[in-house]
Amino acid sequence: MSIYRFRFKHQDGEVANEECYEFVDLAAALDEAKRVLGEIAGDGLPSGPDETIAVELLNVGGTAIARVGLTLAIDFLSA
Template sequence: MTTFYFTTQDSERALDDGESYDLPDLLSAIDEAKNVLSEMAADGIPRNDGQQLLVEILNSERVPVVRLTLGLEIAFIAVEKGDEEHIDR
């Protein structure tokens, strides 16, 4: 088993609870980070363009080794102008 730590960040705050997790390997830590990220998204996705949810995996020396992000991108494909007329960007 290998010891990992997780830090999380949303649009309001960063959190490092200091809790360690003993997991078989880095791939298992990535799977756990995906679960954490999905739980964060269930609490609310980012509200503004460019905002993101973030989970960092730190090794046993608390050095960041992997970062997972889930972001919101708003892209206007076409802009409606008047009745049925569209202008492409």
């Protein structure tokens, strides 16, 4: 089992969660980060081009080790 924390980046800014969570492995922690990102996206996608909402996975010491995110891209297509 491994212990991780999360940091959330969204339209309202950045929020670090001081609570620690225990997961079987890194893959399980990333699965939870993806689930939480889906909840954040349900509150609204990034507001402008190249903006990102993300969930960062931190080790117990607070160092970011992975990020799961959604970035808004607008592409204009020629006819």
